[in-house]
Amino acid sequence: MATVSLRKVEKQYENGFKAVHGIDLDIHDGEFMVFVGPSGCAKSTTLRMVAGLEEISGGEIRIGERVVNDLAPKDRGIAMVFQNYALYPHKTVFDNMAFGLKMQGKPKEEIKERVTEAAEKLEITDLLYRKPKEMSGGQRQRVAVGRAxxxxxxxxxxxxPLSNLDAKLRVSMRVKIAQLHQSLKEEGNPATMIYVTHDQTEALTLGDRICVLNKGEIMQVDSPANLYNYPANKFVAGFIGSPAMNLVDTALREEDGNYFIELAPGSRVVIPTHKTTKFSQHIDTKVYFGIRPEHISISETADALNTIEGKLSVVENMGNEKYLHFRVGGNLIIARVSCIDVTTADIGRRFYFNLDTSFCHIFDGKTEENISL
Structure with missing residues (x-):
């Protein structure tokens, strides 16, 4: 068990491209930390620098009390699980899992005990004498985890680790990894885990904390709930959540002490006073108005506060709920509603939608920082 600390860590390639821009991050003992972000955000590069598979261009990486900048991967006290499993095709599952221990010169009895224990945790005991080609992708990935x-x-x-698996297997393996982290904690051997994914569902369900990266910079590090409910900036707001938060390019107005934005001429949305402490310097300036789809509902009347009229353009039926895409002026907005009597036959009709602005966010038009927190 160990902490992992990154101090002003940078990565610049020989062609001058700077992939990582001075990252500072502390990962706690036994924590499950997830790196998430779009393709090219440097999440895998950062992980590989921690592993020692990629040289850092500047800064310092500590694992526990040791600075590991110049240590080989095998000397860092880490184990890595790759996207492509990286199993020896000619070896059995047992031999794949035991290989690293044999290289360390561990006694045969200890090797057998460790491999058997790991196989039981991952429910692959009956696969120990098969070879990789005789197994499914999910089984191979469990072997790769067992080897670690x-x-x-x-x-x-x-x-x-799960990006090569189909959707059902991804869910199953995600649960296995979460159970593994919990079981190690319950046994008194909590493991520090760093997990890279582009899948925000994996990030939100697995992470104790999540580090959101974009273009080699940290956008926000926080718990899944805080990232979702209190995004620090427009990027995090738009990246975390499915469907994504609705973000509308607009302007902040003030009248008789009330702050509001307009989604379209005549479609005024009033911002609650508890969110307006930082607004005075943003009057009549560009802002982004954000609201999550689940905070928009269909209204029977146009009279309620923050009720707007929109034209339905798409209906996505998700089984127990529907995503209603509608237009207000030039803005396309999504409402996430429990199953109601709206179908694709209603596309083109106009509906009234109520926005629960107690959950809305306002982002600065220039810095894109959340000014409503």
């Missing part, structure tokens, strides 16, 4: 477990590393590193 038997080494009893200080830090587990996962580089998009």
């Amino acid at each position: 477990i038997v080494r009893k590393p200080e830090v587990f590193l996962f580089d998009e």
